[in-house]
Amino acid sequence: MAANETHRAIETVFRIEQARLIAGLARMVRDVSLAEELAQDALVTALSEWPKSGVPNNPGAWLMAAAKRRAIDQFRRHKMLERKHAELGRELEDERDTTVEAMEASLDDDLGDELLGLIFAACHPVLPPEARAALTLRLIGGLTIDEIARAFLSNEAAIAQRIVRAKKTLGAAGLTFAVPHGEERKERLASVLEVIYLIFNEGYAATVGEDLIRPSLCAEAQRLGRILAAALPEEPEVFGLLSLMEIQASRLNARTAPDGSPVTLPEQNRARWDQLLIRRGLAALERAKTLGGANEPYTLQATLAACHARARRAEDTDWNRIAGLYDTLREVMPSPVVDLNRAVAHSMAFGPDAGLALIEEVEQSGALPNYALLPAAKGDFLFRARRQTEAKAEFERAAALSRNKREKEFLLKRAAACG
């Protein structure tokens, strides 16, 4: 193998092993930055040794052993320095070298859930959601700072700073990098799922012509969801979120027309939906329900997504069921956007007047001022109720509020069609 080919192979091995490596080291040294440094050192050692010795059979274990040896060396040196200082005047501490002992013990202590512990740490609620997302992509996804910056339409310096600050906050919080249990698990898991869905949605929001790293965030989030599902096979909402992402991702190819304009759900060419992802999504949904998650927010949203995925044609959509699901969703996840979608579902299931009654409630609550989709939906209900003059006014209002050029054009066309 040519030298640079070997280097590339080593770097690929490292990319695969990196998250586990950092996770194991973080649990040992209780410090993310140090864990990252130690992992990097192990890579440097591998790059100098493997071209001569060949890639070991279990490269992950090799890298981990190399990094842990280095960690212990560092701590020993650190301790020696401390002792020398002590000898110079202060009282010699009598206590045993517990840190090194604990670390040596942890060498044999394979808990198997170190990666999970690192995911929970990176998504800790002490961090703001954007910091959690950046840290998760860096530590678990193995993305570079530059890639993360491009993914979030930000610049490298800002992301680097966000990550440094996040690591400091985690350090100050004195984390053990253990997987939380019981009541704490619930809150911490919610924080993890929120971050994964945030990453997914950032990818989903990407438009044609943007840096390709952005749409790849969807795949990254799905992968995180799958890792989590393998590690937490009893958590219904993990499968709920995974199902939601797989089903939404199944439509990625169908939601853009050849000219780059967005295609709405009822108009999508369903032959282009990814059936493999739909099957996976439906299987994850079954699992979420079996585990008792039927009325949890992500599982409910996945159930809604599945209603569309199961309909061969737009007109086959089970709107009655969808309307009922939104009734439940607004109880467990109250939000004006859910209420707006609920009004749309009711209009499809029970006619435009049912939709109008509900959308007027949303309007009166004042929760969605300047939200273009509200007058757009209302315009559609009025149009279908044959109240063309009022419909026209709503479409025009929506077009004026919309900040998306193609959406604006679409709404003005609908206004014009009202006569």
Add this chain to the structure above:
Amino acid sequence: MRVMVFVKATKDSEAGLMPTTELFEAMGKFNEQLVEAGIMLGGDGLKPTSVAKRVAFDGPKRTVIDGPFAETRELVAGYWIWEVKDMAEAVEWVKRCPNPMPGPSEIEIRPFYEMSDFGEAVTPEVAELFERTRDKMGDR
């Protein structure tokens, strides 16, 4: 990127020889690693071509050919579908797979076409053709 990973057939797999308990275990562990890494989308093993059929096309003509088929090395004995970052990652994972056969064997990695690969080929007319196909499927 999505890849299909083919386990190529051997004389043994074509003879319907079942894997040993040790291989089953090793393969189970490997599959577990794939799932834990979040890259496994699906996969299965295939029966030997003694129970397979082929349909040969020549213009309008269709000829059904019964297995088994001769060119063993070109046959497929099983497959996975993985979602990986690039081919290098797929290669690295394949290297970690236990030898799926008692003797020498081969595994082949093939990337899927993605929508962006088609580029200009997906014209509005092609899209419309898909649309009509879909409508017919729905009419059944």
